[in-house]
Each structure stands twice: as C-alpha cells, then as structure tokens.
Amino acid sequence: AQTVTQSQPEMSVQEAETVTLSCTYDTSENNYYLFWYKQPPSRQMILVIRQEAYKQQNATENRFSVNFQKAAKSFSLKISDSQLGDTAMYFCAFMKHGRDDKIIFGKGTRLHILP
C-alpha cells in the first residue's frame, strides 16, 4: 500500500524568506502523480502544484516549485519569497496512474509566515 509521510508537523519562517516542505512516499508503482494542496484558515483545499512521475522536469507554479527525486521517493515543495497569505496547512498527496483514483494524503505541515 502507498504511504505519504510529511516529517515536519509545523514550521515558521519570516516573510520574504524561502521555505522547503518535505514529503516522502512509498510505492512500488512506476506511473503516478504527486500533488501539494494548501489549506488556509478558510479550510478550502487548494491545489498548489502537480507533478507527473514520468516527467523528469520539476513542476513550477510562480513562487512554488518542487524537487522531485523519483529514486529517493521524495517530493519537496519550495516556496520562494514567502508571503503572509501562504500561511496554511500544506498536504502532500500521491495518486497512482490508472482507474483507481484514490488520493493518499500525508498528515500535513502547518506553515506560519511571520511578519
């Protein structure tokens, strides 16, 4: 069974700094997808970034980028020039390719951006 581990329950950084959130996963699959979701205090789950395992190039969305290390089964999220609005719970998630569409979520990392 697939598992997703986020080893940092909580982090705090100063505004404008760069922060990296860690995520590791365990799977025997070769084709799969990885996601980072953000959950701000409003509770809304917002997709931040997505990575297809067959792509070697790391996904990037504005200030958000990932470091995808397939062999190490690592999928970290880097937030550059952090902003107060980035304060949220961040969930790493895994989904294998195919008809089974269940996403496996990690426990989350609570990120505080300090003014």
Place this chain on the structure above:
Amino acid sequence: DAGVIQSPRHEVTEMGQEVTLRCKPISGHDYLFWYRQTMMRGLELLIYFNNNVPIDDSGMPEDRFSAKMPNASFSTLKIQPSEPRDSAVYFCASSFMVQSGSYTQYFGPGTRLTVL
C-alpha cells in the same frame, strides 16, 4: 465555473438526529469524492463515485453513513443517527481525466458538522 459547491457550510445538530450533506460537482467531472477531516485522523476518503456509480465505499465508517449520487450534478452524504464523534469537516471533491490520463481533484469549501 463556480467550482464544487457544498451545503450547508455549517451544521449543528443534536445526537441522534439525521444529517444530510450536499454536493454539486464541477460540471463535466465524472468522479466525485467524499472526505472527512478531523484533527486526530487527518483527511480520510469515505467513498467515491465514477459516473454516478459508487466505486469504493471502504472508508465509510459505519452503517450509519450512506452516500448517493442520483445524477451527475448532485450527491448526498447522510448520517443517521448522528453521534458526537461524527463532528468533523466533510469535503466533497470532483475530478476528470485530462489528456495525459491523469486526474486532479478539486475540493469544495467543506461542511463543518458539529454533533452535540
């Protein structure tokens, strides 16, 4: 598109009462998911549908929970009778297959349920 719509946003009820949560997925999406989020257990998948058909309900905690999807634009999650331990935020999400063959789930705003 308005995104995934859930109602009500907040529900407070007394133990033993029936609770019905509602979800309208994004138009054109063919998968619908129900999740429950608590501090203790995190985000749990309860059930999901494909083309209105339940595919996997192994996450449904007890027979008190039931879910239906009578058509492509509406789903309900019902708890009868409700218990205090059912207090949680319930999310609905929908997804569709993109050209690459992958799916991305889009979440609704959630329903915060409190059972007294």
